[in-house]
Amino acid sequence: MIECKRAVAYVRVSSASQVEGYSLDAQERLFTELCKNRGWQAVHIYREEGKSAHVDSINKRPVFRKLLEDAAKNEFEIVVVHTLDRWSRNLTVTLESLKLLGRYGIGLVSIVENLDYSKPDGILFTQMLGAFAQYFSEALSTHVRKGLDQRAREGKHNGCIPFGxxxxxxxxxxxxxxxxxxxxxxxxxxxxxxxxxxxxxxxxxxxxxxxxxxxxxxxxxxxxxxxxxxxxxxxxxxxxxxxxxxxxxxxxxxxxxxxxxxxx
Incomplete structure (x- = not known):
């Protein structure tokens, strides 16, 4: 017997996307239809209104953060988005969030781009993206430390500028x-x-x-x-x-x- 996978949707909208036909209702309807066609159980819809996907911190998108917290609790196996730009337009946020999904073995599906990371090879790819993100993050940290060390050797100040x-x-x-x-x-x-x-x-x-x-x-x-x-x-x-x-x-x-x- 094939296990029925639990799927959730992340839907986000702005005033501009309403005009383009990406309303919350439209995104939710397509999510419901996709789950019905694939035999998935639609367990929840995360609605993020008035939050830009450009922001550079997951903490500035509370619903998005709640989804990632629930992912750690094993409350679903698949996340569905209408388009990838609904998920994130910020590379740092994208890589960080994909790393978390890969860690918990959760797939990401984009309806418009027809991207399906819900299968084993797709989840593996997500985990690889997370590994690359960690590598580049650590490499950047090393270069930053080198830069700070060089500033100190040149007698330049590091950190916040003191009062005065x-x-x-x-x-x-x-x-x-x-x-x-x-x-x-x-x-x-x-x-x-x-x-x-x-x-x-x-x-x-x-x-x-x-x-x-x-x-x-x-x-x-x-x-x-x-x-x-x-x-x-x-x-x-x-x-x-x-x-x-x-x-x-x-x-x-x-x-x-x-x-x-x-x-x-």
Missing amino acids: YESCWETGEKGEKKRRCEQEHPGGLHIHSREGPAAAELFRRYSSGTTTLSQLAIWLNEQGFRTRNTRNLPDANGELVSGPRLFTSSSVRNILHNPFYTGQ
């Missing part, structure tokens, strides 16, 4: 790097016109021994300064957000103990 400094380079309208200084300063950084004096005053006040970290944080906030946070941290509602934040005792301590300010 700014880069000698800026990004143009077309994404190109443009030098904002007549000549690049040592390390590729120079003192920020407004933050620099504030950082010097911060150290002066701290060295006097008459003020606390909390008082220094209040002083910075009252002057209108904010941190240069780039990490995702919980806000007042418990949601992870990134971007400038009010100074705290901890963020002030990080500045005062950062060896960069001693010229290292």
Whole structure:
């Protein structure tokens, strides 16, 4: 007896694709017809509305992420999409997600492109794509480490630019790097016109021994300064957000103990 495979659909739509006839209802109808013709059990439809397939992170597409989480729980054997661009238009996301599907032995079927990775050879191909993705990811990581090491040997700064400094380079309208200084300063950084004096005053006040970290944080906030946070941290509602934040005792301590300010 042939086992009835469990199939799910991932459908996504934007205003432009509605005009082209790729509405959610149309995608779901074709999925139902495909399952009926192939004898598959249609167990679920994942509907992603208003999310672009161009985004560079799986976490920014909650329904897409939920599908991959369910894949790890062995809740289905096949994923059906109307076209591959419904799945993803971002190469990084495509390779990362295919690697996960291959790991769990799940096939991917595209109706329009007539691609069928639900058979053993197709699943093997998906696993191979995932292996290549991992290889290129590790190779890129190696090259990045080499680049960072070379910057350090040249005396240039690695990582986020500390408070009080700014880069000698800026990004143009077309994404190109443009030098904002007549000549690049040592390390590729120079003192920020407004933050620099504030950082010097911060150290002066701290060295006097008459003020606390909390008082220094209040002083910075009252002057209108904010941190240069780039990490995702919980806000007042418990949601992870990134971007400038009010100074705290901890963020002030990080500045005062950062060896960069001693010229290292």
